[in-house]
Amino acid sequence: MQDYIGLLPALSLTVGSLAALLSGTFNTLRRYVESLGLLACLGALGSGLYLAWRLPVPQTILFSALWVGGIYSFLAAMLGLISGVGILFLGRYLAVQERHENWEAIPITLLATAALTLLPGSNHLLLTIVIVETVSLALYVLVGFSWRTESAAEAAIKYFLMGALGFAFLVFGLSYLYGLSGTLYLHHLRALKWEAWYRHGLFLMALSLMGVGLLFKLAVFPFHWWVPDAYGGGTPGGVGLAVALGKTTAAFLGFQLLYAINVPESWRLGLAGLAALSVVYGNLNALQQTMLQRLLGYSSIAHGSYVLLGLLSGPEGQLQAIAYALVYGLMSVCAFGLLSLRSKPLAVEDLRGLGQHHPGYSLALAITLASLSGLPPFVGFFAKYAVFAAVFRAGYLWPAVIALLGALIGYYYYWRPIGWLYQKGEGLTPSRPALASSVLLLLFLGLLPMLWWGWLDYLYGLAGYFHPRP
Numbered sequence: 001m002q003d004y005i006g007l008l009p010a011l012s013l014t015v016g017s018l019a020a021l022l023s024g025t026f027n028t029l030r031r032y033v034e035s036l037g038l039l040a041c042l043g044a045l046g047s048g049l050y051l052a053w054r055l056p057v058p059q060t061i062l063f064s065a066l067w068v069g070g071i072y073s074f075l076a077a078m079l080g081l082i083s084g085v086g087i088l089f090l091g092r093y094l095a096v097q098e099r100h101e102n103w104e105a106i107p108i109t110l111l112a113t114a115a116l117t118l119l120p121g122s123n124h125l126l127l128t129i130v131i132v133e134t135v136s137l138a139l140y141v142l143v144g145f146s147w148r149t150e151s152a153a154e155a156a157i158k159y160f161l162m163g164a165l166g167f168a169f170l171v172f173g174l175s176y177l178y179g180l181s182g183t184l185y186l187h188h189l190r191a192l193k194w195e196a197w198y199r200h201g202l203f204l205m206a207l208s209l210m211g212v213g214l215l216f217k218l219a220v221f222p223f224h225w226w227v228p229d230a231y232g233g234g235t236p237g238g239v240g241l242a243v244a245l246g247k248t249t250a251a252f253l254g255f256q257l258l259y260a261i262n263v264p265e266s267w268r269l270g271l272a273g274l275a276a277l278s279v280v281y282g283n284l285n286a287l288q289q290t291m292l293q294r295l296l297g298y299s300s301i302a303h304g305s306y307v308l309l310g311l312l313s314g315p316e317g318q319l320q321a322i323a324y325a326l327v328y329g330l331m332s333v334c335a336f337g338l339l340s341l342r343s344k345p346l347a348v349e350d351l352r353g354l355g356q357h358h359p360g361y362s363l364a365l366a367i368t369l370a371s372l373s374g375l376p377p378f379v380g381f382f383a384k385y386a387v388f389a390a391v392f393r394a395g396y397l398w399p400a401v402i403a404l405l406g407a408l409i410g411y412y413y414y415w416r417p418i419g420w421l422y423q424k425g426e427g428l429t430p431s432r433p434a435l436a437s438s439v440l441l442l443l444f445l446g447l448l449p450m451l452w453w454g455w456l457d458y459l460y461g462l463a464g465y466f467h468p469r470p
Contacts, residue, residue, distance in 0.1 A: 004061055006068020006121075008047035009076035010114045013083075016040020017110035024103045034091035037106040041084030044117065048077025058121070064185065065124040072121035075322070079248065082329045083113040086241040089337025093237030097343045102145050109241055112138035116245060119252045120322070125174055125184040128256060132170075132217075135249050136163050142238035143230055148343040151233030159234075159242075162226035166216025170253075173209030176202050177261075189260040198264050207267065210257060217250035218304035221278035227301055228285075232294030236345060239293060240336025243300055244329030250304065251325035254311045255318050268312045269396065275312070276399035278305040280406035286413045293345040295413060296335060299372065302410065303328050309403060310387040313394035320386040327383040334368045348420050355422035362421045373414035374407060 020036040023029040055069030087106055094103060115134040122128045140163065144156025180202055181189055197203035215223040231239055282301030289295035307328075310321025338361070339346050355362040371378035374385075384407065391400040 003059070006051055006055065006059070006061060006066075006073060008051060009044040009073065009080060010117045012043030012047055013040050013080065013110045013114035013117065016043065017107040017114065020110065021104070021107040024107070030103060033103050033106050034087065034094075037087045037091070037110055038084055040110055041080045041087060041113070044080030044113070045077045045084065048073045048075075048080060048117075052077065060123065064187075065122070065127050066118060067121035067123055075120045075252075075326070076117035078326045079113055079117050082244055082248075082326065082333060083109060083241070085330065086244060086333035086337065089333060089340060090237050090241065093337075093340045097146075097148065097237065097340070105142060105145050105238055108138050108141055108145075109245075112142075112245055116249060116252075119249065120255070122256065123186045125178070125186070128253065129171060129174065132249060132253055133167060135245060136167065139163075139242040139246050142242045143234035145238055146235040146343065149233075149235045150344065151229075152235045155230045155233035158226050159230035162216065162230070166213050166223070168213075169209050169216065170213025173206045173211075173213060176206035176209065180206065186256060186260040194262040207261075207263065211267075211271070214250065214254050214257065215274075215308075217246070217253060218308055219250075219301050220275060220305050220308055221281045221301060224278070224282070224301045228294050228297045231297030231300060232289075232291060232345065234293070236293065236336065236340035236343065240333040240340070243296075243332040243336065247300065247304060247307065247332070248325045248329050251307050251311070251322055254308065255322060258311050258318065269399075272309060272312050272391070272396045272399040273402075275305040275308040276402035276406070278302070278308075279403040280409070283406050283409035283413070287409065289413070290348050291345050292339050292348060292351075292417065293336070295348075295417075296332070296339075299410065299413070300332075302406065305403065306384065306387050306407075309391045309396070309399065313390045313396065317387070317390035317394055320383075320390045324383040324387050327379050331368060331372050331380055335365075335372060338365045338368060348417055351417055351420040352423050356424070366418045366421065369414045369418055373411050375411075 016036055016039060020033045020040075023036060024033045051069055051073035052071070055073065058067045058070040058072055060067055087109060090105060090109065094101070094105065112135045115131045115138075119128065119131045119135075122131060140156050140160045143159050144152040146152055177189075178184060180197060180200070181192060183189060194203075212223065219227045231243060234242065279302045282298050282303075282305065286295050286298035286302070289298060303324075307321045307325050310317040310324060313320075341350075351365075354365075367378065371380035374381045376382075388400055388404060391403075
């Protein structure tokens with residue numbers, strides 16, 4: 001009989017979402033929705049870490065359609081952590097700006113996270129497709145759930161239309177892949193000799209369609225145009241979770257595709273060059289932004305490109321790309337959460353005076369922006385360093401150099417808001433100080449990089465991904 005204990009993180013989040021949904025329907029119990037959400041995330045974090053220690057060698061369940069244990073449970077635990085920090089900020093936003101309305105955003109977040117915990121361990125393309133679309137539908141809601149934000153509805157519609165278009169390309173390409181291979185299992189796809197299909201028209205068509213779908217999900221230039229409006233105009237309390245969960249979904253999806261399919265080297269080099277140019281494009285456009293959410297939206301184009309560079313750089317790079325996506329997810333929920341001070345997006349000028357009147361909040365925001373820029377000793381620096389090291393070792397010298405030069409631009413536009421924090425002005429009323437303490441995770445994980453990446457290396461090796469292709 002198969003052991004389903006590996007589903008504990010997803011089960012914890014699912015039960016928590018249902019409990020929060022039922023509690024929210026009663027006025028007297030609605031105040032417990034946030035607490036139930038945090039309890040579910042804590043359960044996912046604890047059970048995921050326990051399973052990563054208890055089952056270090058992954059095993060399959062559901063007729064080999066899903067891997068559990070090892071690195072997969074560890075990733076589920078990290079997703080529980082990211083979701084929990086995001087719900088802390090989301091709950092505060094709902095209490096202050098929405099007057100406890102739109103509480104459904106919390107159980108929706110939990111359901112999306114529950115589905116996402118299964119994605120890295122999926123061994124079946126149909127399961128992968130269902131998970132990706134489940135998460136995507138939840139993210140469309142998180143971007144536009146509030147009518148108090150004037151631009152949220154438009155942002156959600158654009159996000160939905162572009163997300164559906166990218167998903168259509170992806171599914172169409174996977175259908176060609178299934179027609180060529182005759183299997184939907186990733187371990188079967190990995191065993192194929194793809195070199196024999198390199199000049200086959202259907203294989204090239206499948207690669208093209210899947211590549212476009214993946215670039216849409218990662219928001220890499222030139223498939224990025226939905227990002228500034230979707231992230232820049234979305235509901236402040238929900239955009240951070242949408243960015244974090246969306247980017248990790250794209251990273252897991254890209255990992256699965258590039259793990260299963262031996263993509264020609266010429267394609268890898270071309271995509272690496274495109275990712276490098278996308279870093280420059282995203283950071284240059286972020287320089288011109290005065291609205292903070294839109295600035296972070298353009299910067300997400302660059303961060304998605306870092307993830308793509310890692311995914312193209314072999315097994316080591318894929319490990320670092322996944323780690324980077326998780327770190328970026330944590331930084332995103334902190335950044336967008338700290339900026340959700342009112343029901344409409346903030347401008348850079350709105351930060352004026354916060355450093356004088358609210359030093360704790362200002363320090364937390366400064367730490368978050370510094371980590372996003374890649375400043376040591378914060379975790380953003382170590383994540384970016386590990387990705388670039390893997391890209392250099394994979395031989396993509398010029399794409400890595402171009403992307404590294406583009407990354408230096410980020411120091412200016414991330415540090416410009418920090419300067420506004422400490423100028424004279426009235427300032428706004430920030431979130432309660434307890435929320436700012438979650439930013440200490442960025443410093444803690446940065447000071448202990450060997451613990452973070454060392455454990456990932458250990459679990460990744462046990463998962464067998466450093467083994468040569470059959």
